[in-house]
Amino acid sequence: xxxxxxxxxxxxxxxxxxxxxxxxxxxxxxxxxxxxxxxxxxxxxxxxxxxxxxxxxxxxxxxxxxxxxxxxxxxxxxxxxxxxxxxxxxxxxxxxxxxxxxxxxxxxxxxxxxxxxxxxxxxxxxxxxxxxxxxxx
Numbered sequence: 001x002x003x004x005x006x007x008x009x010x011x012x013x014x015x016x017x018x019x020x021x022x023x024x025x026x027x028x029x030x031x032x033x034x035x036x037x038x039x040x041x042x043x044x045x046x047x048x049x050x051x052x053x054x055x056x057x058x059x060x061x062x063x064x065x066x067x068x069x070x071x072x073x074x075x076x077x078x079x080x081x082x083x084x085x086x087x088x089x090x091x092x093x094x095x096x097x098x099x100x101x102x103x104x105x106x107x108x109x110x111x112x113x114x115x116x117x118x119x120x121x122x123x124x125x126x127x128x129x130x131x132x133x134x135x136x137x
Contacts, residue, residue, distance in 0.1 A: 008048055013055040013074045014122045020052045023121050027099045028082070044082070081115070081127035083137060089114060092128050109133050 014020040021040050024030045030042035030050060038057045042050045055073065062069040084092060096103060096118060104125075105117040113132030120126055131137055 006048070009051055010044075010048065010080050011051045011053060011072070011074070012078055012080065012120075012122070012124050013053050015055050016121070017052065017054045019121050024050065024052065027095065027101060028126075050080070077119075077123045077125055079125040079127065081129050081133075084128045084130055086114075086130040089116070089128075089130055092116060111135075113137070 024042050033043050034041040039053045044050050059071050059073050101118050103116050103118050107115045111132040113130045115127050115129045117127050
């Protein structure tokens with residue numbers, strides 16, 4: 001059986017797209033790739049895309065010249081983790097503090113990795129994880 005080669009897109013939903021775009025650009029340092037009234041797409045280290053959709057705007061299929069995108073949506077505090085270099089951990093702590101983002105939890109993993117947990121403006125649980133969390137990371 002063939003196996004996937006990676007995760008290409010991760011999706012979060014927001015009630016305030018402008019606020020979310022500002023957070024992910026200014027605080028997380030992600031580069032915007034595309035944006036319209038319905039969604040914003042950000043490059044994540046040239047290895048994947050973070051898509052932020054305005055909540056409720058994707059409940060109907062979207063017809064494009066290339067095909068139909070099926071409906072999707074989400075509610076509640078979702079979770080995503082970003083991989084970071086161990087040497088960048090303190091810089092991330094300082095960056096988050098400088099923007100008034102509270103670190104909710106720090107976890108020291110058995111394989112040697114460390115994770116910082118915090119929230120985006122929509123309450124989504126974000127994680128910054130150094131190598132040593134999972135096999136292959």
